[in-house]
Amino acid sequence: MTSIRRDVLTLPVAGLGPVNPLPPLCPPGGTHRVDERDRAGLPRDMARQIAYEPLRSLLPERLRDGYGRDRTPRGVEAIVLENDRLRATVLPGFGGRLVSLLHKPSDRELLYRNPVLQPADFALNGAWFSGGVEWNIGATGHSTLACAPLHAARVTAPDGTDMLRLWEWERLRDLPFQVDLWLPEGSDFLYVGVRVRNPHERAAPLYWWSNTAVPEKRRILAPAEEAWHFGYERRLRRVPVPAYDGVDRTYPPRSTYPADYFYEVPDGQRRWIAALDGAGQGLVQTSTDLLRGRKLFVWGSGTGGRRWQQWLTEPGTGGYCEIQAGLARTQLEHVRLDAQSEVAWLEAYGPLAADAPAVHGDDWAAARAAVEDRLERALPRREVEAAHGRWLTAADTEPGEVLATGSGWGALEVLRAGHKLPGTPFDRSTLGDAQQPWLRLLESGSFPEPRRAGPPGATLVAPHWRDMLETAPAQPLTEYHLGVAQWHAGDLAQAVRSWERGLALAPSRWPLLRCLAVADQESGHRERAADRYLEAFDDLCQERRDDGESWTAATAALGREAIGALLAARRTADARSVWQRLRPATRARGRFRLIEARLLLAEGDRDAARAVFDAGFEVADLREGAEAIGELWSRITDEPLPERYDFRMRPPDAGSAG
Structure with missing residues (x-):
């Protein structure tokens, strides 16, 4: 049997x-x-x-x-x-x-x-x-x-x-x-x-x-x-x-x-x-x-x-x-x-x-x-x-x-719409902390403001949730989530307006500033994006309460994006200031060692950039098909790319894969 x-x-x-x-x-x-x-x-x-x-x-x-x-x-x-x-x-x-x-x-x-x-x-x-x-x-x-x-x-x-x-x-x-x-x-x-x-x-x-x-x-x-x-x-x-x-x-x-x-x-x-x-x-x-x-x-x-x-x-x-x-x-x-x-x-x-x-x-x-x-x-x-x-x-x-138990997102959708799904129960008991604000929105019509400072939770973006956010009281966190849902729907101008409304009253400004910075990047406003990224990172550094996992993850993620935007705007001094405020453990990660080499090259120190490669690093989250390591190496030296850094997945004459 x-x-x-x-x-x-x-x-x-x-x-x-x-x-x-x-x-x-x-x-x-x-x-x-x-x-x-x-x-x-x-x-x-x-x-x-x-x-x-x-x-x-x-x-x-x-x-x-x-x-x-x-x-x-x-x-x-x-x-x-x-x-x-x-x-x-x-x-x-x-x-x-x-x-x-x-x-x-x-x-x-x-x-x-x-x-x-x-x-x-x-x-x-x-x-x-x-x-x-x-x-x-x-x-x-x-x-x-x-x-x-x-x-x-x-x-x-x-x-x-x-x-x-x-x-x-x-x-x-x-x-x-x-x-x-x-x-x-x-x-x-x-x-x-x-x-x-x-x-x-x-x-x-x-x-x-x-x-x-x-x-x-x-x-x-x-x-x-x-x-x-x-x-x-x-x-x-x-x-x-x-x-x-x-x-x-x-x-x-x-x-x-x-x-x-x-x-x-x-x-x-x-x-x-x-x-x-x-x-x-x-x-x-x-x-x-x-x-x-x-x-x-x-x-x-x-x-x-x-x-x-x-x-x-x-x-x-x-x-x-x-x-x-x-x-x-x-x-x-x-x-x-x-x-x-x-x-x-x-x-x-x-x-x-x-x-x-x-x-x-x-x-x-x-x-x-x-x-x-x-x-x-x-x-x-x-x-x-x-x-x-x-x-x-x-x-x-x-x-x-x-x-075994999965996520509570299915239970939330079943509660919202009353779906009948025999054989696959999404029980209310599986609802967790991530679903609680959205359950509150569903049951009361308002999205709760956080009791303590911290990175915002995930945003639901389906049309029915966007509709609920649009009719909820216009609190800063609600405007943040509404803007994300509107952005997802392709209503970019309205998303920006929602984020700007939230920014006027928000005790925590950096999540909204970061969203506005992305909007500036996507619309080709490179300098304004750099300004907003720098302001967002400054605000995050002032607001963060501890070295816990969520704050450290937010600092690393925002710092990575901010340095990229600042270097794209040729603002190397500002990029360096962001780098210096990252946690030492973050700077030691392979992804950030690669960023450091890029920053050093932008500052004109080719030898120091090469030294980062010579010391060795591993970019744990290197994307499938990405060629960033090889492209940066080719800007530093004409020597062949060392095998340890060679993740190329296509012929060398096939054009850029990003």
């Missing part, structure tokens, strides 16, 4: 640190955008979905950039599902990540299992870690829930055994979702049922990709003869599978640079993707047809890709690639989820052994056929469809024993 139990994994962990308290007003940066030159040649449905509601703001989420690179052994709460064939380990506190899938008869780990938990800046809102299977919902990129807790509970599966349910409220698109995992008795396959619901009276853009990390010394097979290649130079083009430019790209190490290969799986073809080793053994993932997309992500053999692989784990760990499954052809697309509707599908993960000479032969059609034949024998397509139908009868089953 299947069992579910709590467990604790002890592994080296770099703590997440505090959330960045500054609302992310600027559009999310990133590399996942299609070059305009390629749009005209795309299939009509793909072009339409690429243009449909791309993410323009991270609000109401906040950035998670408070982590470092120091790892210490720590116990991490886990949930283990087990039958006589498989053992699956899930981390409910980290996005419900499936970190291990062990095939017990062969004692083989089917996934790439990262031996450390090291956050890196790959999620839409920052912190993310590699390994296992992650559930990506929201918008193009890694989910904001990658390092966030999910609700988890025991549920009765369709066959009467125990099933693990994970659920949360995804806040970028305001959509509740659930992920059900169960192991039928005697099964070599883990079943995963996924449902996303839109309880609103408006359609919503939907994005989903299940990303599976596997060892990279595999051949990746999928039922396709073509793929859409997308690299960090932002070009999307159709290429043949398995080989183009004389290289068989189904072997991940043979690519030079990191890249995505979105397979063009024909209509009517069974959906699957497999990663098999030299003996023809490994993992296969398959699903019902709704999950149409399949993808391979490779790091490549170049210096930058290898550096990233080292960065995400520890020395001596083998490299990995990702095999993925999604709702659209590519991850650049979003699909429409109609009002008052839902979508659901079933995935299955398990071991596969196929004839090695066929799998690794030159005949691509024969290689695919060998895998598909073995998959059909191991898990017939009709059985996946039947299991999906059985699971749907249990999707509304109310959870039993609670195994």
